[in-house]
Amino acid sequence: MNAVAFPPLRLAWMIWGLGAALYLIGFYQRVAPGVMTTELMTDFQLNATALGNLSAFYFYSYVAMQVPTGLLADHWGPRRLLASGASIAGLGTLLFAMAPDALWANLGRLLIGGSVAVAFVGMLKLAGHWLPPKQYSLASGMALFCCVVGAVFAGVPLRLLVDAFGWRPVMLVSAVVAFIVALAIWLLVRDDPTEKGYASHAIAHDDQAGHQDKGVMAGIRAVLGYRNTWLLYFIPGAGGGSVLTFAGLWGVPFLTTHYGLEKTTAAAICSALLVSWAIGGPVFGWLSDHLGHRKPLYLLGCVVQLAGWCVVVLVPGLPVWLLVLLLIVVGFFSGNMIIGFAFARESAPARLAGTASGLVNMGVMIGPMLLQPAVGWLLDRNWYGTMDNGARIYGLEAYRNGFSLMLAWLALALVLILFTRETHCKQIA
The missing domain is CATH 1.20.1250.20 (MFS general substrate transporter like domains)
Structure with missing residues (x-):
């Protein structure tokens, strides 16, 4: 047979x-x-x-x-x-x-x-x-x-x-x-x-299929009992949220209004930001595994992101080549969020690894979920009545105020990372 x-x-x-x-x-x-x-x-x-x-x-x-x-x-x-x-x-x-x-x-x-x-x-x-x-x-x-x-x-x-x-x-x-x-x-x-x-x-x-039948909420409560996991729930929304808020919604109108770019050119720049984000993920994941550390690279990525976004948001009239370079660098270092999945998995017992990863993924998506409408609210608060073909046009100060929420979340993420415990790429008992 x-x-x-x-x-x-x-x-x-x-x-x-x-x-x-x-x-x-x-x-x-x-x-x-x-x-x-x-x-x-x-x-x-x-x-x-x-x-x-x-x-x-x-x-x-x-x-x-x-x-x-x-x-x-x-x-x-x-x-x-x-x-x-x-x-x-x-x-x-x-x-x-x-x-x-x-x-x-x-x-x-x-x-x-x-x-x-x-x-x-x-x-x-x-x-x-x-x-x-x-x-x-x-x-x-x-x-x-x-x-x-x-x-x-x-x-x-x-x-x-x-x-x-x-x-x-x-x-x-x-x-x-x-x-x-x-x-x-x-x-x-x-x-x-x-x-x-x-x-x-x-x-x-x-x-591990059988573990899902033991109660989803019980698993979430157990995972959140470990300090690293709830810290790592709030951190990734900063990087992922900033990228998806800019490239996924407000980047094109910002670039067309304040840099005079065509919509197709602005869309290409936002796509470059997303592509560099996707490339940065596996690079940071590999580097973290290779070095045997999670926390330092996660921290470094947030520092570079915060510095890069500060220049993009707060410095007006950048040369277009420098603006594009900054967005690509910011996107690449935003890929550090991939470390959070392994970091969270290792910070809870192996039987809760799936739940820990799921929470981190939720944290990533909560970033744009909150930032996209919040940035829009601040844009409206700072709108001075300019219209073009039925659409509102927002000034540079309005975008600065709106994007400041991204900077604030990244700064908070930096602080939260400092309170995490290094796992050295090893699963806790």
């Missing part, structure tokens, strides 16, 4: 790739409003506060879904979870594209954020079943590549499409793409290779 073979790698990566497609869509939707600010403000008659809130509706539901997503992945399986997520993402995008007013647009963004929140857990669940153990880390790294692709497409290409066809038709096509991904997942993806007659790699990765 012949042993059952593992699935061919080409098939395994195709299965994983369909899950990753939803993750790419999620990051594209996360930053898409940043290149459509004028159109959204004009169509929905929004001030900066309302626009920030519209963008942040994505994060409200995304954060809320972080806790139940793991349970849903175990109960439903990744196929049903990802197909449902892609379908609802398509519905949310359709609603957003056809929204007659801001209320319906907000609901569309809420549906998008909550639905794509299942992508990361779902595709890693597929990787655990379909891919060999030695390729599991590669799959995690490729997820970051999907972020980059989504972010880049939501920059200059999206801006050019919006200029050519208008934002609503482009979003309608985006909805169709999400529905196609949902159909492909349902037809082609299976939770486990055994459903297609192959052997499964699941044992290598599902050794």
Whole structure:
């Protein structure tokens, strides 16, 4: 009797790739409003506060879904979870594209954020079943590549499409793409290779599955009993929040208004910031593992970010080349937040490692969730009545006041890091 073979790698990566497609869509939707600010403000008659809130509706539901997503992945399986997520993402995008007013647009963004929140857990669940153990880390790294692709497409290409066809038709096509991904997942993806007659790699990765049934809130309470974990919950929102607040919403209008750049050029600069952020993550992760320390690199990253953002925000009229260089450096050092995941995992017992990582991920998303509308509120507080084609134009002082919230959170993050305990890359008992 012949042993059952593992699935061919080409098939395994195709299965994983369909899950990753939803993750790419999620990051594209996360930053898409940043290149459509004028159109959204004009169509929905929004001030900066309302626009920030519209963008942040994505994060409200995304954060809320972080806790139940793991349970849903175990109960439903990744196929049903990802197909449902892609379908609802398509519905949310359709609603957003056809929204007659801001209320319906907000609901569309809420549906998008909550639905794509299942992508990361779902595709890693597929990787655990379909891919060999030695390729599991590669799959995690490729997820970051999907972020980059989504972010880049939501920059200059999206801006050019919006200029050519208008934002609503482009979003309608985006909805169709999400529905196609949902159909492909349902037809082609299976939770486990055994459903297609192959052997499964699941044992290598599902050794902790049973812990999820012992109570999510109990796990969260246990994790927060360790000082490092609750400190590391508040810290990453500073770096991630600053990047996504600037590149994901307010960077394009700031650059077009105060540096006289074309919208496509401003979008390209914001995309460069996001790409450098994605590159910085694995570099900081590798360097931290190599040196055997978490705290010093985490601290260094925050120091450079704070210094860089201070120059960008507080020094007017920078040469464009220097501005771009600063944003790339800031983005790269913002990748230090990847250290927080390992830092938090090592700061709690191994049985709570998943919960600790989930809390850090929530902390990252809380940054833009709070900062995007808060910056908008301060912009409105400092608006002097200037309009252009139905959209409000904000002065340099207004942006300084708004972006000062980013600087304040980064300064707080610096202080909080000082109170963390170094793990030396070793799991506590």
